[in-house]
Amino acid sequence: MKQYLELCQRIVDEGQWVENKRTGTRCLTVINADLEYDVANNQFPMITTRKSYYKAAIAELLGYLRGYDSAAQFREIGCKTWDANANDNNAWLNNPNRKGEDDMGRVYGVQGRGWQRPDGSTLDQLSKVINNLKNGIDDRGEIITFYNPGEFELGCLRPCMHTHTFSLLGDTLYLTSYQRSCDVPLGLNFNQIQCFVLLALVAQITGHKAGKAYHKIANAHIYENQLELMRDVQLTREPFASPQLKINPEIKSLEDIETWVTRDDFEVTGYQCHEAIQYPFSV
Numbered sequence: 001m002k003q004y005l006e007l008c009q010r011i012v013d014e015g016q017w018v019e020n021k022r023t024g025t026r027c028l029t030v031i032n033a034d035l036e037y038d039v040a041n042n043q044f045p046m047i048t049t050r051k052s053y054y055k056a057a058i059a060e061l062l063g064y065l066r067g068y069d070s071a072a073q074f075r076e077i078g079c080k081t082w083d084a085n086a087n088d089n090n091a092w093l094n095n096p097n098r099k100g101e102d103d104m105g106r107v108y109g110v111q112g113r114g115w116q117r118p119d120g121s122t123l124d125q126l127s128k129v130i131n132n133l134k135n136g137i138d139d140r141g142e143i144i145t146f147y148n149p150g151e152f153e154l155g156c157l158r159p160c161m162h163t164h165t166f167s168l169l170g171d172t173l174y175l176t177s178y179q180r181s182c183d184v185p186l187g188l189n190f191n192q193i194q195c196f197v198l199l200a201l202v203a204q205i206t207g208h209k210a211g212k213a214y215h216k217i218a219n220a221h222i223y224e225n226q227l228e229l230m231r232d233v234q235l236t237r238e239p240f241a242s243p244q245l246k247i248n249p250e251i252k253s254l255e256d257i258e259t260w261v262t263r264d265d266f267e268v269t270g271y272q273c274h275e276a277i278q279y280p281f282s283v
Ligand SMILES: Nc1nc(=O)c2c([nH]1)NC[C@@H]1CN(c3ccc(C(=O)N[C@@H](CCC(=O)O)C(=O)O)cc3)CN21
Pocket: 052, 053, 056, 080, 081, 082, 085, 157, 183, 186, 187, 188, 189, 190, 277, 278, 279, 281, 282, 283
């Protein structure tokens, strides 16, 4: 929690204003942030200085792992975060590749589970990594990347947290996640949870201990219409201790994640937080 608040304070104190053409809203911006999460000791990085909706963040991650490409699929598993980008953004609405209501196109999990090869076949990056890790193999390229510049025009948004590298050291699994662009009041709240859960879950289904998750962010920003709430409300609050996450131990394979796991297989204990803050969202 301390590192999150320090990043927010750093943006407020040292950020520079950057115009943003896509959303039309300028952002107070810093470059480079390194965060880490202690999965080994179950220090679940949920924001405590406002109410955090962790189940929606986990549902979003499950949707990515399943290769979902429609905001309707995300809604069905308890996550509304893709409605606006799929249905309210003019650039995407006018894009001839959009296949209709709720279509997100070839984003995130579509690339993770079905990267298109030149010969027309597809590559399942996630299965490869899980199979190797299950067999104790780290080929120094246990990487899942959603970032496919050749297909940007086929999706509603370029992936933000775009690459995940898994590393095995003895029987301990580590994760390094890379993010090109981060909406610190809204998105990071979800992304911190997702890095933690991704490592905890993959460690569980591949039979390893979880170590740390490292989260590397290039452009970290606060939108202009979020600044007052962050500076004058959220940053004046004292954080509470980190809660703990309990994952259903019956989750044992990638197939389980694909078939029956829901957001209710994840329970948080010991969560104490300040009142909710509703931050504006820029589409
Ligand atoms: N401008 C912007 N910021 C983002 O963080 C973001 C995007 N766009 N587009 C793609 C995804 C969607 N994400 C989102 C979208 C909405 C919330 C959001 O509204 N969160 C609320 C409540 C969530 C709920 O009730 O389930 C929050 O208070 O955290 C969070 C992340 C993260 N990403």
